[in-house]
Amino acid sequence: MPSFGIGLLGCGRISENHLRGYRHGDGLGDLGEIVALCDVNETLLEQQGTKHQVTTRYRRLEDLVADDRVDVVTVLTPPDVRTGVVIPLLEAGKHVLVEKPFAHTLAEAKEMVAAAEACDRLLAVNQNYRWRADTLKLKELVDAGAIGEVLGMHQLHAMWRDEGPGWRRTTDYLALAVMAVHWLDRFRWLARDEGASVYAATRSTGLLQSQGEDWAAVTVRFRNGVIAHMTEDWCSASRHKADTFLVDGTKGSLVAEGKLVTRYGRDNGDEQVHDAAGDFAASFAHSMQVLLEAIASGTEPSISGRDNLNTMALLDGAYRSAEAGEVVHLAHNGRPAAAPSERSLGVANVGR
Ligand SMILES: NC(=O)c1ccc[n+]([C@@H]2O[C@H](COP(=O)([O-])OP(=O)(O)OC[C@H]3O[C@@H](n4cnc5c(N)ncnc54)[C@H](O)[C@@H]3O)[C@@H](O)[C@H]2O)c1
Incomplete structure (x- = not known):
């Protein structure tokens, strides 16, 4: 090579x-x-x-x-x-x-x-959050059928993030574009499908020096029925950063928190804890x-620009939904995001 x-x-x-x-x-x-x-x-x-x-x-x-x-x-x-x-x-x-x-x-x-x-x-x-240690473990377990068919996902990300001088202070596209785009892409990666519609609500609280949105909630409905919801909060007074991700499936659930991914079966006591520590770089x-x-x-490549048009369509749809206060339906002719080993061509969502 x-x-x-x-x-x-x-x-x-x-x-x-x-x-x-x-x-x-x-x-x-x-x-x-x-x-x-x-x-x-x-x-x-x-x-x-x-x-x-x-x-x-x-x-x-x-x-x-x-x-x-x-x-x-x-x-x-x-x-x-x-x-x-x-x-x-x-x-x-x-x-x-x-x-x-x-x-x-x-x-x-x-x-x-x-x-x-x-x-x-x-x-x-x-x-790169597709390759963060917790996502790698989640993807491995979901693809192996460890929780059956995926039903829905929740992401809670809350912190205090007041930015210093630079583009994050002046951009109109803040919490969703800078951070939540990772979660939108992870939703696609684990749902193995593309979004059918998106509803979002955002606000700029005025508590931060940045002018863009600093509190956002987004719900995505995928074509295969998976529902994914996230809260991205940059101005929480809570004293610790919350970063919790939960996937529910027909046979069990996965929870990623810190350096651990836990699989819960539907029977009490059916629990497996997986190490998800890794070097972020x-x-x-x-x-x-x-x-x-x-x-x-x-x-x-599985992370091609063409594949990412589908992630960008979710981000764009979320901003349009928040502005209009309405559900945005996404037109597309896409197919699911490729698994890493497939590295096949993802066909772009053609939503606006
Ligand atoms: N993947 C992640 O986890 C992650 C984390 C943080 C930032 N980012 C992304 O990385 C990008 C950069 O963020 P950052 O925090 O490093 O920003 P930054 O402002 O610290 O750095 C940007 C650099 O680009 C330079 N630059 C701007 N225009 C240029 C030009 N025309 N030619 C050459 N240099 C130019 C600036 O001088 C600056 O040094 C953003 O898109 C951000 O969202 C990704």
């Missing part, structure tokens, strides 16, 4: 997880190597370049684009800086891994998918590994 040259565009907060994850522990092994960094912010560029010993550092996108050693670029810019950097990279022949949320809008996401297909390049989205390397293997084998 070839070893790919990787460039990182954006040396802000999340670059640390990519730099650490790609290189440390098992990392990417022989699959790929970070060969260049790029950021318009020279201080961050120098800081991350020095810390992680990457000597090629660019301040201009054009210079990264022109570097022939770079085969694949990880885009770590804020969500509203996407098409303007991703499309030139694709046109220059680079494959691209984009951080979540895939795009600021569903229309921009579609534009990038079309560009990737026109350029015959692979475009993937870092939905490894989930970032996992996304890159999935993309590099897909490039090498000429297949569609």
Whole structure:
């Protein structure tokens, strides 16, 4: 298998997880190597370049684009800086891994998918929570039939999250786009189907310095009957962060909390506790590994941009529902998200 040259565009907060994850522990092994960094912010560029010993550092996108050693670029810019950097990279022949949320809008996401297909390049989205240790365990148990058919899911995520200066303070799309997009994608991953309708209610409480929504509830009804509900709360006065996920099935339930996943059977006493501890940075390397293997084998990665149009359609539907105060029905011609081993092409939801 070839070893790919990787460039990182954006040396802000999340670059640390990519730099650490790609290189440390098992990392990417022989699959790929970070060969260049790029950021318009020279201080961050120098800081991350020095810390992680990457000597090629660019301040201009054009210079990264022109570097022939770079085969694949990880885009770590804020969500509203996407098409303007991703499309030139694709046109220059680079494959691209984009951080979540895939795009600021569903229309921009579609534009990038079309560009990737026109350029015959692979475009993937870092939905790394699919590879977080608890989700890996949940997926393994659900796919093995440990709880029978999935009936419904609940996600409760509550914390105090007052952001410092930066794009999270000024964006109109906050709790849903920044955090809950992980849960929407996980709902799809475990339901193994696409959303039929979505209802959401959001509010901006004014308690935080950020202006976007900081309290949100979303209900998704999937075509196969699965109902998934989430609460994403950034301004809770509770003293500990709540992150609880529950899946009910015909034969049992799964609860993920902290580093444990517990399976409950329908008989009292039928309980199994599974360890779900893991290095979070490894989930970032996992996304890159999935993309590099897909490039090498000429297949569609399970986290492809086209697959992610279905996650973006849920996010877009939630915002439209919250604005209109109505259920949003999602048109689509899709098929379920691919299992990791299948790496098959997910056909996009064509909802607005
Ligand atoms: N997957 C996860 O778990 C996870 C966690 C945190 C953040 N993220 C995502 O990562 C992305 C970045 O978030 P962050 O917290 O690192 O943001 P950040 O603001 O800390 O960093 C963004 C960097 O991009 C640079 N940048 C902006 N425009 C640029 C351009 N045109 N060319 C080159 N550099 C440019 C900025 O100078 C900055 O250094 C967001 O989409 C965010 O949602 C994902």
